[in-house]
Amino acid sequence: MAQASEPLQDLKFLEARILGVLIEKEKTTPDAYPLTLNSLSAGCNQKTARDPVISASDSELQATLEELRSRLLVLETYGASGRVLRYAQNFAKVYGLPTAGVTLLAMLMLRGAQTVSELRANSERLYRFDDASSVEAYLEELAARSSGALVCRLPKQPGSREHRWVHLLCGAPAQSGAAEATAAEKTNTELEERVARLESEVAELRAAIQALGGATGAAPASPATAAEP
Template structure:
């Protein structure tokens, strides 16, 4: 039941799916989500890039489109009084939980390295190591009819390539994140290079600490 690759999601639709996947694992007591809770998750200041501010009416319009594609399901939950929403993303796209977790984090936080994805996805899915993250990413990138992620050109000073999702169509480099090493003449500043390097190193350290904690 895979959706056509010719119809990419709108940005807000992808953000909604990411929020639903995230909250299903991190706050199961309130999942499925009400419209208000879903809007709050979309507008959340932490663990979001970019940070947005959308109205309930905008979220409702995006939900209606997602429902028409069976990517979101309506339910009244245990109370039977308040309408709630659940995601059907993995089933529609034919993806395992690990791939769903990676795509959710990419929709919520923007392009990231495999090390960053492993650390940021920890609460949604526990990957054994960075190589297992890369294996799932390679699988998502090599889907014949509709690749769902792409590897971006490595930035100047960065150790790892970043990955971006393709749920909304072709990926683009976010503003303020620097340019590829082989990009046009306006190279990133020294500060941007240092920040990019530090972000990658922090993600690698977080992944290493998680690995040590599990072994200990």
């Protein structure tokens, strides 16, 4: 996997949303790509397959596009018509990533933290992973980049069977969510240890009671009992 030579500047939330939309639409609606500002706005603000759902104005999008363009993450073009300005992403080249890695990051930018199974299902229209283990392998590569991790695995949530993954393109994930997950995992561990300790103490208590009962049964009869007819 190619890697950027040095750590890149963190993205702002709306920058990540725009890049995620451009990556997604390049694959899902190739006839409309590169996107006009109107199409990009619809993709950023759509109510489905987005977490969180937002309502960004055209002026906010325009200002953010200018910032992305200055960093070569977005390219401007007038396309074949030469009349309407359109936008394309240059994310893979700037970050030095293969299609699979770009797809996973796009899904995380658009939908928030997800499990390996969720990422595989949500990526289906952009890139087909052979199985869950291949998704996890790419995530591990993204997490181990020498130029800086791009994803990280969160602690399991209470009652969850799988870990969730988040992207680090906007910096470390919100401490509240990570801290809550860590605290919950610690609480579960402490509870398991306490239950195990109590079970051990109950077992010891039962053994002591049984031993005491055996010792009482083996004792000789008292004089009063022996004098009874």
